[in-house]
Amino acid sequence: YEKEEGTLRELRIFLREICAKLARNRQFFMFTKPVDVQEVPDYLSIIKQPMDLETMMTKIDLHRYLCAQDFLDDVDLLCRNALEYNPDRDPADKLIRHRACSLRDTAYTLIKAEMDSDFEEQCKEISRAR
Numbered sequence: 089y090e091k092e093e094g095t096l097r098e099l100r101i102f103l104r105e106i107c108a109k110l111a112r113n114r115q116f117f118m119f120t121k122p123v124d125v126q127e128v129p130d131y132l133s134i135i136k137q138p139m140d141l142e143t144m145m146t147k148i149d150l151h152r153y154l155c156a157q158d159f160l161d162d163v164d165l166l167c168r169n170a171l172e173y174n175p176d177r178d179p180a181d182k183l184i185r186h187r188a189c190s191l192r193d194t195a196y197t198l199i200k201a202e203m204d205s206d207f208e209e210q211c212k213e214i215s216r217a218r
């Protein structure tokens with residue numbers, strides 16, 4: 089009912105701010121848009137479900153996230169993809185893995201720091217009921 093729609097609206101506003109803050113961080117520039125499959129032709133043969141911050145921002149607007157953990161699940165996917173596609177010891181791979189782990193830890197810490205825990209419970213309850 090209307091109170092639930094208000095809660096989900098508040099969640100979307102919160103997640104847009106988190107997503108924008110992550111996308112503004114120049115350390116995370118390689119995660120702001122989908123990997124360019126013209127430049128990286130084997131990417132989709134290795135990574136079955138690509139994810140990036142621009143796609144996540146669009147998913148917020150499409151009401152795809154009913155709680156903060158749904159958003160963090162996509163953060164985890166983005167990070168896992170980077171670890172899987174860039175596994176080697178060379179500096180470029182090591183850097184992108186380091187940045188992916190940094191983005192994941194930053195997202196979890198920002199959300200835990202700025203989100204009321206019972207607000208997340210309310211969102212999960214709405215999600216369960218739908």
Ligand SMILES: COC(=O)N1C[C@@H]2C[C@@H]3O[C@]2(Cc2nccnc23)C1
Nearest residue numbers: 118119123127128169170173174184
């Ligand atoms: C999240 O980003 C990534 O997982 N990657 C992997 C690709 C390999 C390497 O870096 C990426 C883009 C790229 N483009 C041209 C040549 N080489 C590269 C970004």
